[in-house]
Amino acid sequence: MKQKLFFLFGVFLIVTNSLAAQQTRDDPRTISKGSPSHPELPMPAVWKTTDLPAEPIFGNVVCGPHLSLYFRGQEKLQNPLESPITELTMNGKSSTFDLKNIPDLQGRVSIFAFGVDPNGDIYAIAKSEADAASYLAIYDRQGRYVGKASLQVSLRASFLVPVNNTRFLLGGITIPKSKGVNPQPVTALIDSRGNKLKSLAIPEDDQAGAALPGSGRFFNASVELGTARVSSDGYIYLFKASATPNVQVLDSQGNTIKNLRLLPPAPGAQAFDFFLVGKSVAAVYQIEQPLNGEQQFVEFYSAETGEPMSTYVKRAPGILACTEGETMVFLRPTADHRYALGEVSLH
Numbered sequence: 001m002k003q004k005l006f007f008l009f010g011v012f013l014i015v016t017n018s019l020a021a022q023q024t025r026d027d028p029r030t031i032s033k034g035s036p037s038h039p040e041l042p043m044p045a046v047w048k049t050t051d052l053p054a055e056p057i058f059g060n061v062v063c064g065p066h067l068s069l070y071f072r073g074q075e076k077l078q079n080p081l082e083s084p085i086t087e088l089t090m091n092g093k094s095s096t097f098d099l100k101n102i103p104d105l106q107g108r109v110s111i112f113a114f115g116v117d118p119n120g121d122i123y124a125i126a127k128s129e130a131d132a133a134s135y136l137a138i139y140d141r142q143g144r145y146v147g148k149a150s151l152q153v154s155l156r157a158s159f160l161v162p163v164n165n166t167r168f169l170l171g172g173i174t175i176p177k178s179k180g181v182n183p184q185p186v187t188a189l190i191d192s193r194g195n196k197l198k199s200l201a202i203p204e205d206d207q208a209g210a211a212l213p214g215s216g217r218f219f220n221a222s223v224e225l226g227t228a229r230v231s232s233d234g235y236i237y238l239f240k241a242s243a244t245p246n247v248q249v250l251d252s253q254g255n256t257i258k259n260l261r262l263l264p265p266a267p268g269a270q271a272f273d274f275f276l277v278g279k280s281v282a283a284v285y286q287i288e289q290p291l292n293g294e295q296q297f298v299e300f301y302s303a304e305t306g307e308p309m310s311t312y313v314k315r316a317p318g319i320l321a322c323t324e325g326e327t328m329v330f331l332r333p334t335a336d337h338r339y340a341l342g343e344v345s346l347h
Contacts, residue, residue: 044342054333063322081110097143113157125157149194239274260306
C-alpha cells in the first residue's frame, strides 16, 4: 500500500497490492466503474485537532481503555521497531512510552507487536539482537517496565492481544534458526509466563505464506495482516486475513465457539484490519483496479453468521482506528500536520 496523507497503515501493507493481484477466487460480486456505487463510509462531522504532530504510523493502531489510541510513528532515520509508543486520548492529550528500555536485555532491542489491557497496562513482544529468544515484556499504565517472560518460540510478532492479565493471544511468524528455512505462521494462546496454552492455527495459515519476488522476504498475509479483538462479553474474535478471511470465535480458554468465513467485497480484495461494531464485525479491504485505481472498502458482516450486511467505500482521509459498541473512532492528519480525532456511530 502506498503511503498517503502522512499515514502508513502498516509496514506489511506495502506488499498488499502484489498479493491481491495474484489472488483468484470464485466470487460473484465485482466492484467496477459501471457498477452501482456503494455508499461512502460515514465519517465524523466534527474533528478535534490535537497538538500532536502527525507522522507516518507503523503497524496497526491499538485500541485501549476509553477509546484511547496507542500507536508508533515511523520517525526518520530510525528503525520503526525501536520507535516509542504514543498514547492519544479522546480529549487530545498524549503520552509517549519507550518500551525498548529493558534493563536485562543486551544490545539493540526491537519491539514487535504490543497490546493494552482494559486497565491500561502495556504488553509487548521484545527481542534483542544479542539474544535468540523472544520475550513477553510487561509494563504498567505509565509505561514503566515490570518484568518479562521468555517465549517458547522466537518470532516476528504481528499482534498481541491481552485476553486478561494472565492470557494473551499472539500471532506472527517464526524467526528461523538457519538459512533456507521458511518462517512458520504462529497463532496461539499464551500465559503470562510465556507458555503456549493452545495453538490456534488453521490450514489456511500455511497456504497464505509466500516468498515475495526479488525481496528475499517471506510474507504470510493470514497472520501478518491478521489481528484479534475481545468483545465486551469476553469472547475472542481471531481474524485471519487469508484470501477468504476467517474469524475464529473463541471463549477465554481458547475453545472454538464457531468460525465465520467472510466473503470479500470483490475479487482481489485484500483484508488488512478488523473491528467489532455493535452486533456486527467489520473488515477493511484494499483493492487495486485498472479503472478505479486503489480503493478501500469496509464490509460489515453479521457477528452471528458471517453473512455480508453492507458495503461502504472509504474515500475520505483518515483511518478507522478504534471501536467501542457502535462508536467508531477515526484518526487523520490536518493541513498543518497535526493529528485530529473524530467519532461517529452507524446507528
